[in-house]
Amino acid sequence: MARTLDDLAELSGVSRATVSRVINGGAVSPETRQKVLDVLETTSYRPNLAARNLASGKSGVVGVVMHVAAQLTFSDNYFAGLLTGICDSLTESAAGMMLWLGNRTKEETLDQILSMGMLDGIIVTADTIDDPLVDGLRSSGVPSVLIGHRRADSDASYVDIDNEAAGEAIADHLIGLGRQRIGHITGRRDSVSSRDRKTGYRRALRRANLPTEGLIIEGDYTAEGGYKAATSLIEAKVDAIFCASDNTAAGALDAIRNAGLRVPDDVALAGFDDLAFASELAPPLTTMRQDIQGIGQEAARNLLTLLDRPEGGPRRVLLPTELVIRQSTVGGLSG
């Protein structure tokens, strides 16, 4: 059983260098190549990654960092979708992946990642306004792709959506419906996407000369937060609510119902994400679809390309979103 390149070389009667060329695609004459391939075939040879890594300086492994509470990573479908997409692309390219969740402080996580010293590149979620982990990763020099980005990251490689435009589009939709008091439940306070969606919402309402005072309530992307925030918006006599996430909208829907109001007749309701359950709510939820899994895939592809051709400079991608109109804002729709 051949175990090393030297074994293979001996078996095929060529040098180690030539076997290496065959495996890694160097210039080899057809006959020699075939000879080696034959031996390779009959020999369950597996290159030793550590040796390859040591010699080449590459490991074929990328790090994925989602520094949110571990429990959340898996229960919130947003992160689940992201990870699924990333896994997908990486598997396709036979790249390995190491995962870091929020089990430790950001400092510890950063330290651990850097001391691995073995990662070709890193994918990291960057939706927090002030994030030492992202800063540390970026300044470490390890090639990275961010999912989401702050202003400070505008010269980094990232995959994101245009949250401002999306927020504005949803608000415009509600405005177009003739609603006059349109409330907004934001996402987490320290979240970039939340802030941008709010900015978009504000811009739309200002342009339409509609009030926003007292109509913006802070949420946290969860259903519970949505319920609470919606309760105070109802007191403020809104006739529409734009929630920064579908989860939030699900909570808000409960609150509206419990207040004895009808959706959309009394209050039109819109979410963000278009998670699977959005279309199954009663009534089905108008929302901004983002292809979460696609974002994950793109991030991984992006990183792999970056590793392949570092000279290409930072790679920035904005993925499209799509307004999905359902009965929670437009009652008369069929389906």
Next chain:
Amino acid sequence: MARTLDDLAELSGVSRATVSRVINGGAVSPETRQKVLDVLETTSYRPNLAARNLASGKSGVVGVVMHVAAQLTFSDNYFAGLLTGICDSLTESAAGMMLWLGNRTKEETLDQILSMGMLDGIIVTADTIDDPLVDGLRSSGVPSVLIGHRRADSDASYVDIDNEAAGEAIADHLIGLGRQRIGHITGRRDSVSSRDRKTGYRRALRRANLPTEGLIIEGDYTAEGGYKAATSLIEAKVDAIFCASDNTAAGALDAIRNAGLRVPDDVALAGFDDLAFASELAPPLTTMRQDIQGIGQEAARNLLTLLDRPEGGPRRVLLPTELVIRQSTVGGLSG
């Protein structure tokens, strides 16, 4: 900036071997050790893992394999809990982790894992009766710890619960309540845990001389499966249902309600897992608590110990479960 052991050696005026001893805990005189530690302090030295791996044959990275649909891995709290626990233990020991989900066929996954050739050990979920992935991993010789186990795995290292005893205990509870027609909704057909829980249920009912004919319906651990199965059990006039998972029970609860029956008055309902939502159902669900996160932690710890002392032989752990009685079986309970 010192980058290699040789640099450090030069800086501290000793040999590379001595620096290595200080770092890895060999015998070094106090003065020499201090000298080296001082240099280490002022020098942001990070050992090169590839080199270390190559020289020592160890990588400090373990593989985690959960070959279920990726989407499921994250939406089902069972797997989420498992992963959280594993991450926890591994992080504690500063061990790296690589994750494989069900993005590819089992054969491809197996191949990819083995060709990594860099994993010190593997943690793999083994709840499927006939699983080439688990078989392949076990026969590969890479130290592994299974989560769950088949009969064929009785000589492997694993962490599991006693599903038979647990199933029997739940059934006994329902019997003790005086229920006469106790139905059972199983888990996935090819699942070991499902089969064992059913065996336990059967044993209890046989001992109590109660019928099981027509009262065992196949489910799949999901709420949808539970709804469907419960519907036919209701037609079979059961007065109690033991579901193989909480998710299943949630679906069954809907079905029972939709049939206009009351829980527990008409039909007592029990689940399995004690997921977070079990206590929030109306009525709160009687269920068998298993410490899912604890199982994950134990699996990781188990593997690390195994790697440390391979001579110890396989390490088998059965974690306890606990019957949690709530109003879905005993109506009069407070809370």
Next chain:
DNA sequence: TGTATGTTTGAGAGCGCTCTCAGAGGAGGA
């Protein structure tokens, strides 16, 4: 003083691979 025993250290041989460099051999032009 000589011998046995123990402690601390350095030299150096790998681990298995990649990659450079130069040599061997063949083709083509003068």
Next chain:
DNA sequence: TCCTCCTCTGAGAGCGCTCTCAAACATACA
């Protein structure tokens, strides 16, 4: 025929670390 140019191949030098082995020195005992 000789020289140049190109293609293919092998030798060998690392990559940074671990670990064995033996040397050097210290200590203890007879």
